Amino acid sequence: MIGAGxxxxxxxxxxxxxxxxxFxxxxxxxxxGGSWHENTYPGLGVDIPAVAYQYSFARNATWSRVFPYGAEVKKYHQDVARKFGLYRHMRFETDIAREEWDDTGNYWKLITDSGEVITARFLISAVGAFVRPKEEAGIPGRLNYQGKYQRPSSWDHSWDHRxxxxxxxxxxxxAVQIIPAIAPEVAELTVFQRTPVWSLPKPDFPMPRAGQRLxxxxxxxxxxxxxxxxxxxxxxxxxxxVPTETAKKAMTWFDRVTIALYERYLGLVVKDPATRAELTPDFGPLAKRPTMSNGYLRAYNRANVGLVTEGIEEITATGIRTRDGVEHExxxxxxxxxxxxxxxxxxxxPGTIVGRNGFDLGKFWTENGMQAYESVSVPGLPNRWTxxxxxxxxxxxxxxxxxxTADHxxxxxxxxxxxxxxVVEVRKEALDSYHAEIFRRAEPIRFYFNELNAHTPTYYRNSQGDSTYVRPSGFFEASRGHRRFPLDDYSYETAPVR
Structure with a gap:
């Protein structure tokens, strides 16, 4: 298995x-812990209540808050690993650079970044949704900067920003969590915004003992x-x-009403009218990942916090130059x-996940669009699930x-x-049938991201114009699909196929 998140x-x-x-x-x-181990940035915490952010087989009644902070969430995952005896199965500090199926031996070869080869009969990829931080921010001059860089995924706490x-x-x-956390500590904080973010109130408070007992x-x-x-x-x-046209009308109405309500909310929270206008989204609340924070919007009321919406031209040796020629040090x-x-x-x-007869997952998804049977398996990648x-x-x-998905x-x-x-491999006809149905049902979702909110950059719409992030079904239908899929949607080969 790849990944211990x-x-x-x-x-x-x-x-x-x-x-x-x-295994x-x-x-x-x-x-x-995955991202809860790697991320330790100031203000880190969950953005959904803890009762909905835990395993069904390891429910925790002693959360200290309704929305716990990152350290407590990390400890929860460590406790789960200890409780179920998982540490003895772990191999840490091992980064897989390539997955390659051996057609002769019918097993997977996992090649690490150091060149070592690990073999496995069955392979589960658990690398998560946010696979790796973007090394290049798409901004010229990143290597020119002589000051201190910080990234949410590798925060250096030894460097004092006070x-x-x-x-x-x-x-x-x-950023929505970092900004209010460090704003009271720094001399000046300048936020460079490309697109506003929806930031709703967070009903967070310490969990009382009575609540824990309950x-x-x-x-x-x-x-x-x-x-x-x-x-x-x-x-x-x-x-x-509902019928597609009905769904489109409902989505359009929903966005229009919620944007108007959010404008009123901003009027109550953000004091400066110009800043308030810059923080007002012109897209629906589901077009980008919405956030929850009681401090993000209020941070802009501080005298030491500024908002810049002018595009960045380049990063310089001393800071950032925006397209209007202003140098920010x-x-x-x-x-x-x-x-x-x-x-x-x-x-x-391409070339990093290679299956049967040279099948290349990267090339397949680039040429055919992203698709997988029940989201977890692809023909050409036998004995492998994501x-x-x-x-x-x-x-x-x-x-x-x-x-x-683990159940599947x-x-x-x-x-x-x-x-x-x-060899256990999903049948191509099973994938084709599943994908055709899921793609058809996703039409209202594609409308929301590709037409109604086409002007909004979002990872809910991928580079191919598809919305493969969301499964167009209810939670319970998806759960049944993973637990009760027809077993014969897979082929089971007892001898090598030549």
């Missing part, structure tokens, strides 16, 4: 519950989480089940410029989502072992 831990537990103990989890970092002049590029989810009541957390999933399920199913620049995401074909470099694939997210918390992988592996198969 939330998905990798879920799959590891599911394997053990199925009686499969002969290794390969992780590039030095501990479990009293310094700081610039931050980006206003995505991490959450410890057997079945209560599951029931609360179930109610949330039902609401999300109904909303998503409603968007895709900084002691530190935060590159909150995002990640390469699982739903973009460019994330999968936990975060095309059309996979159903609006749930991350743990619920990766649990269901473990079910297929278990059936392959039961049939004594050397």
């Amino acid at each position: 939330p998905g990798g831990l879920a799959a590891a537990v599911k394997l053990k519950q199925a009686g499969l103990h002969d 290794v989890v390969v992780e590039r970092a030095d501990d479990v 009293g310094k002049k700081v610039g931050i590029i980006g206003t995505g989810a991490s 959450l410890a009541v057997p079945g209560l957390q599951a029931a609360l989480h179930g109610v949330v999933l039902v609401v999300v399920d109904l909303a998503l199913r409603g968007a895709i089940s 900084f002691d530190m620049i935060v590159l909150a410029t995002g990640y390469e995401v699982f739903s973009d074909p460019e994330t999968y470099r 936990l975060v694939g095309p059309y996979s997210w159903t609006g749930s918390g991350w743990h619920s989502f990766v649990e269901m 992988a473990v079910r297929a592996i278990t059936e392959g072992l039961r049939r004594k198969a050397a």
Whole structure:
């Protein structure tokens, strides 16, 4: 298995519950947790309630807050790994550079960045949704800067930013947390915004002891989480089940009304009219990832915080030059410029995932559009499943989502072992049938991102103009699909095929 984040831990537990103990989890970092281990930036925390951000098999009643901070979420994943005996299966500080199927031996060769080869009969890719930070922010002169760079994914806490002049590029989810966290500590903070972000109030507060005791009541957390999933399920199913024209009218009305309401909210929170106007989005709340924060918008009321919407021309030795010719000098620049995401074909470099008879996943998705059976498996990649694939997210918390895709992988592996198969591979006709239906049902979602909000840059719409981030079905339908897919949608080969 590749990856020891939330998905990798879920799959590891599911394997053990199925009686499969002969597995290794390969992780590039030095501990479990994925992004919750790698990210330690100021203000880091979850943006959905903790009761919806945990595994069904490891519910925690002692969260310190409704929306816990990053360190507590990291500890939760470490505790899960310890509780289920997963550390003995871990191989840390091992970065996989290439996956290659051996047609003769019917196994996967995982080539590390140091050239070592690890072999595996079955392979689960649990690299997650945000695969790697964008090394190049698309801004000229990045290497010219002589000051301190910080990235959300590799924050250097030994560098003291207090009293310094700081610039931050980006206003995505991490920036929304960093900005209010460091604004009281720095001398000046300048935010470079390309696109405004929706930032809604966050109903966060410390969890009282009485609340923790209540959450410890057997079945209560599951029931609360179930109610949330039902609401999300109904909303998503409603968007895709009504006639397309009706859905388009409803989406248009929804965006118009919510934008007007958000403008009123900004009027109550942001004091300066010019800044308020720059912070006002001209797109719907679901066109980009919405955020929740009680401090982000209010940070712009501080005298030491400024907002720049002029485009960046280049990064210089001392700071940032914008296209209007203004030089902005900084002691530190935060590159909150995002990640390469699982739903973009460019994330999968040609030659890095090569299957049967030279099948190249990167080339296949570039030429044919991103597609996978039930989001997890692709013909030409036998004995391999991915936990975060095309059309996979159903609006749930991350743990619920990766649990269901892990269920699919473990079910297929278990059936392959039961049939004594050397090769388990999804049938092309099964993928074609599934993808045709999922693509048809995604038409309202494509309208929302590609037409109604076409002017808005978002990772919910990939470079091919497709919206492969979201699965156009309800949560419960997706869960049933992963747990009850027809077993004969896969082929099971007991001997090598020549």
